[in-house]
Amino acid sequence: MSLSTTHQYDPSLYEVKGLVTATHTEALSLFRGALAELGGLLGGKSDLMNKKVNDVMEQLQQKLKLQLQPNQRIIALHFEFAEFGRSEGQNFLSGIATGTLLEAKSKQKGGRTRKLSRK
Numbered sequence: 001m002s003l004s005t006t007h008q009y010d011p012s013l014y015e016v017k018g019l020v021t022a023t024h025t026e027a028l029s030l031f032r033g034a035l036a037e038l039g040g041l042l043g044g045k046s047d048l049m050n051k052k053v054n055d056v057m058e059q060l061q062q063k064l065k066l067q068l069q070p071n072q073r074i075i076a077l078h079f080e081f082a083e084f085g086r087s088e089g090q091n092f093l094s095g096i097a098t099g100t101l102l103e104a105k106s107k108q109k110g111g112r113t114r115k116l117s118r119k
Helices: 030-042 047-067
Strands: 014-028 072-084 091-104
Touching (some): 014 047, 047 091
Antiparallel strands (some): 014 091, 072 091
């Protein structure tokens, strides 16, 4: 089981099974939002917002891992984030993760067998 951003894999070992997604949304406190805006106006960085993005990313990764079987992995992993809800006085940070699900091909035992007959 693994997560990866690479787009390359060995097709002799893995086959594509499809698309996987995970979403996660968390509320942002008004205090956090105000400090992020103030930091943006002053040209500083927002450690509070960075921490929230990292929290959402961690949750997305955990949700993806829960979807995996032991012989599967996710490649071409992509994350997107959006902040919304400012008009109602509540802010939310939403994240979505998408990737390609691969499954290990089963190993075939030996080649074809032929029954020999005696004459």
